[in-house]
Every structure is written in C-alpha cells, then in structure tokens.
Amino acid sequence: MLDLYREMRILRRIDDEATALQRQGELGLWPPVRGQEAAQLASARALTPGDFVFTSYREHGLALHRGVRGADLVKVWRGVAGTGWNPHEIRLATQQVIIGAHTLHAVGWALGETIERGEQHPDAAVAYLGDGAMSEGDVAEAMVFAASFRLPVIFFCQNNQWAISEPVTLQAPGELADRGLGFGIPSVRVDGNDALAVYAVTREALERAHTGGGPTLIEAVTYRMGPHTTADDPTRYRTAEEVAAWAERDPIDRLAALLRSEGVLDDEAEREVAAAADAAAAELRAGCVALADPEPLAVFDHVYAEPNRTIERERAEYQRYLAGFADANGFVEVDR
Ligand SMILES: Cc1ncc(C[n+]2csc(CCOP(=O)(O)OP(=O)(O)O)c2C)c(N)n1
Ligand SMILES: [Mg+2]
Known part of the structure; x- marks a missing residue:
C-alpha cells in the first residue's frame, strides 16, 4: 500500500511538472490526470504483466506503472514522436485520442488471442475509457463482441464527471455501470477515489477474465480535478463549489490518512516519497527539454x-x- 501511495504521489508530481512544461512552451498540450490517481494506479497494480492495456490520452498512470520514464512520458505531447514506448514490450498500446476506438482494439486483441491460443489463455485486454466514451457507438460494438464471444476484456470506465464541458449527467440519466448489464456484461460501480476498493474490483474482474468468465465493466467514480487539457478553461462550465467538494475526496489524501492510521506512513516515509517524486519530475523535465525536433x-x-x-x-x-x-x-x- 505504501508503494502504491508512493506511485500516486509521483504521478501527481510529474503531472504538475508536465503542466508547467506546457505553460513554458515545452509541450504542445497536456491532459492532466490530477484526481484520478487511485483509479489508474490501483487498477494498474492489480493487472498481471501479460495483460494488454489500451488507453486514451489521460492514462499517464498506466504508462508510469508499466515502466515508462522521463521524456518518454511526454514525447507525444511535444509532438516529436508517434509514441513514447514500444507497445509490444510493455503491453501498453499507444495513446488513442479517438474517443472509444481503443475499446475495439482491445476486443480485437482479445478475440485474436482467443482464436490463436484457445479460450483458457491467461491474458486479459484492459481498456480504459471515459464517461463520455460510454456514449460512443464504438464502445457499444466492443461490448457486444466481448459479451458474445465471452472475451477476456475489462472495460475500465473512469467516470470523472466530465467529457470536456459536458457533465456526465447530460450523457447518462442513470449509472453508467447499469449499461453493461444490458450487454450481458457483469458490471460494478466502485468509488474510484478509494484505492483499495479499486484494487479489489479489478482483481475480481481479472479473475473472471483469466478463467474464461468473459468481460467485466467497471465504473470507477472519480473526478477530473484539473482542466480537460491545458487548452481548456473549466471555470467556464463548472463551479468552484463542485471542485472544492471533490478536493475533500482527494484519493491521495485518503490513502495517506489510512496509511497514517495504520502506522505505515510517517514523516520520514513522507519525505522519502516527496524526494522520489521531485527526482521523477526533474528527470522528466531534463529529458523533455533535451528532445531533438524530428x-x-x-x-x-x-x-x-x-x-x-x-x-x-x-x-x-x-x-x-x-x-x-x-x-x-x-x-x-x-x-x-
Ligand atoms: C470520436 C471522437 N469524438 C470527439 C472527440 C473530441 N474529444 C476529445 S476528448 C473528448 C471528451 C472525452 O470525455 P471522456 O470520455 O469522459 O474522457 P476524459 O477526457 O474525461 O478522460 C472529446 C469529445 C474525439 N477525440 N474523438
Ligand atoms: Mg470524462
């Protein structure tokens, strides 16, 4: 748990550093992940190395957890490379900006693996999508195929309340997790800011996927604390009260409170975590500004x-x- 906490703090620190780099003209764009650290890193930790991850553009936590470091995290956002890593080496596909499209890639990958290796193959495809993506036709198609062929797929929906300026309440009158049931997919809604709960439901979904039980939809209820991207001004469409209410549910503060009450996190450990986070940010900055233009x-x-x-x-x-x-x-x- 302490290791997970450490990784969440590192993610927040490099997220802030990348935002600063964009403001200083070193990156073209950056989509901040602040607020979604538990949803991303606690679920990432539940995965096994053979599981293949397909994400959209905000899942820097998945990249960090799979070993992407320094400038490789921001190459794409500086516009100097099509990808910062080899997808096959770390089983993490290149970021997908076309909303929802990668759920089809995940299902296609799982179908291919199942045909080639048989139904009991142990690796799952894990697609990270947003609340807005849940409105896309691609996602409906992906769910139909995953359910029909009982494919080892996890649809991990981070419901961060917003799709740019559209609130989730506009796109879904009910709970997003309920939609999975209509496709015949076991579905669960979890507090996405509760790292341990996220870890537990992801483990359960993986167990199902790895043992021939088919797909799962997880709706992790969380919040995008920052702007959609560095090109967005969220004060134009949401209130300061809303942001403040979610700040009280900050996933990092919550895990810190738990670890302190368990006697696992003390001031010394906190200092070590802060130093590791600063070092990761410095590595990111140095690597980023040294990247040559293609x-x-x-x-x-x-x-x-x-x-x-x-x-x-x-x-x-x-x-x-x-x-x-x-x-x-x-x-x-x-x-x-
Ligand atoms: C197919 C498609 N339509 C529209 C867009 C423009 N677009 C970029 S991000 C976004 C919102 C996505 O919201 P959500 O799925 O909730 O993900 P989040 O940004 O909150 O992580 C939209 C509509 C796009 N990239 N692709
Ligand atoms: Mg969203």
Whole structure:
C-alpha cells in the first residue's frame, strides 16, 4: 500500500511538472490526470504483466506503472514522436485520442488471442475509457463482441464527471455501470477515489477474465480535478463549489490518512516519497527539454506499412511548402 501511495504521489508530481512544461512552451498540450490517481494506479497494480492495456490520452498512470520514464512520458505531447514506448514490450498500446476506438482494439486483441491460443489463455485486454466514451457507438460494438464471444476484456470506465464541458449527467440519466448489464456484461460501480476498493474490483474482474468468465465493466467514480487539457478553461462550465467538494475526496489524501492510521506512513516515509517524486519530475523535465525536433517530413513515415499514394502526394506537397521558406542565407528553393 505504501508503494502504491508512493506511485500516486509521483504521478501527481510529474503531472504538475508536465503542466508547467506546457505553460513554458515545452509541450504542445497536456491532459492532466490530477484526481484520478487511485483509479489508474490501483487498477494498474492489480493487472498481471501479460495483460494488454489500451488507453486514451489521460492514462499517464498506466504508462508510469508499466515502466515508462522521463521524456518518454511526454514525447507525444511535444509532438516529436508517434509514441513514447514500444507497445509490444510493455503491453501498453499507444495513446488513442479517438474517443472509444481503443475499446475495439482491445476486443480485437482479445478475440485474436482467443482464436490463436484457445479460450483458457491467461491474458486479459484492459481498456480504459471515459464517461463520455460510454456514449460512443464504438464502445457499444466492443461490448457486444466481448459479451458474445465471452472475451477476456475489462472495460475500465473512469467516470470523472466530465467529457470536456459536458457533465456526465447530460450523457447518462442513470449509472453508467447499469449499461453493461444490458450487454450481458457483469458490471460494478466502485468509488474510484478509494484505492483499495479499486484494487479489489479489478482483481475480481481479472479473475473472471483469466478463467474464461468473459468481460467485466467497471465504473470507477472519480473526478477530473484539473482542466480537460491545458487548452481548456473549466471555470467556464463548472463551479468552484463542485471542485472544492471533490478536493475533500482527494484519493491521495485518503490513502495517506489510512496509511497514517495504520502506522505505515510517517514523516520520514513522507519525505522519502516527496524526494522520489521531485527526482521523477526533474528527470522528466531534463529529458523533455533535451528532445531533438524530428525531421519535419518524418511525420509521414509509418502511417501505412506499405507505400501509399495519398501519403506520398501529401509528403510531396509538404516538401514544396517547406522549400518555400528562405534558408539561413535568405535563398528560397524554386520548384520548376
Ligand atoms: C470520436 C471522437 N469524438 C470527439 C472527440 C473530441 N474529444 C476529445 S476528448 C473528448 C471528451 C472525452 O470525455 P471522456 O470520455 O469522459 O474522457 P476524459 O477526457 O474525461 O478522460 C472529446 C469529445 C474525439 N477525440 N474523438
Ligand atoms: Mg470524462
């Protein structure tokens, strides 16, 4: 539990550092995870290394827990790489910005594994999605396939109350977990700011997935304490009272209170955790500012595995555009 607490504090510290880096012009964008540390890290801890994780853009906790460090956590947000890690090495897919699409990737992966390795294969696909994603057609399709084929999939929904400026109450008159039941998927609603409860329900869902019991939907009720991204101003659509009420349920404070009452966390341990968090933030910053800009035309690499005419045309267009700028001597390349 102390280790989990330590990781939650490190995540919050690097989240703040990345937000600062964006404000200083070092990152193009950053989606803060503040408030969702228990939902992400307690569930991540319940997974086994063979489970394949598919996330959207806010799940920095999953990356941290799977071993992504320093600049690799922010490469994508600086716009210098398509991914910060090798998905196959750490069994964590590249972040998916298309809302809900990765639930189909997770189900496709689980179906493929089941066909190739048989129904009792021990690895699960775990898809992290938001409350807003629950309104997407892709997610409905993913749930139908997962339920029909009894696939080892966990749909881990972080209900953080907001989909940018749309409150969950607009998208769901009832509880999101109830939707899973309609697909025939065992579903559970858990306090997503209670690290131990999150850990317990994720373990249970994994047990089901690993033993041929099929999918589970977990709705972890939590709160996005920060803006949607660094490009968003949440004061335009939510009240200070709401934010203050959720601050009282801060998942890190709650775990700290428990650990202190159990005599596990003392001032010395707290200092060690703070130092580790500062070191992780310093490593992130140093790695980030040292990242070299890629060659601009590299953006067209790896879009398709094989040559593609549309991409080739776009690459040529962009090359002409870039050539239209004067070089260091003031010369412009003329394309005849
Ligand atoms: C298919 C699709 N539609 C719309 C968007 C624009 N968009 C980006 S984030 C977002 C809100 C998602 O909210 P939620 O699923 O609750 O995740 P959260 O941001 O709260 O983690 C939307 C609509 C998108 N990226 N993809
Ligand atoms: Mg949300």
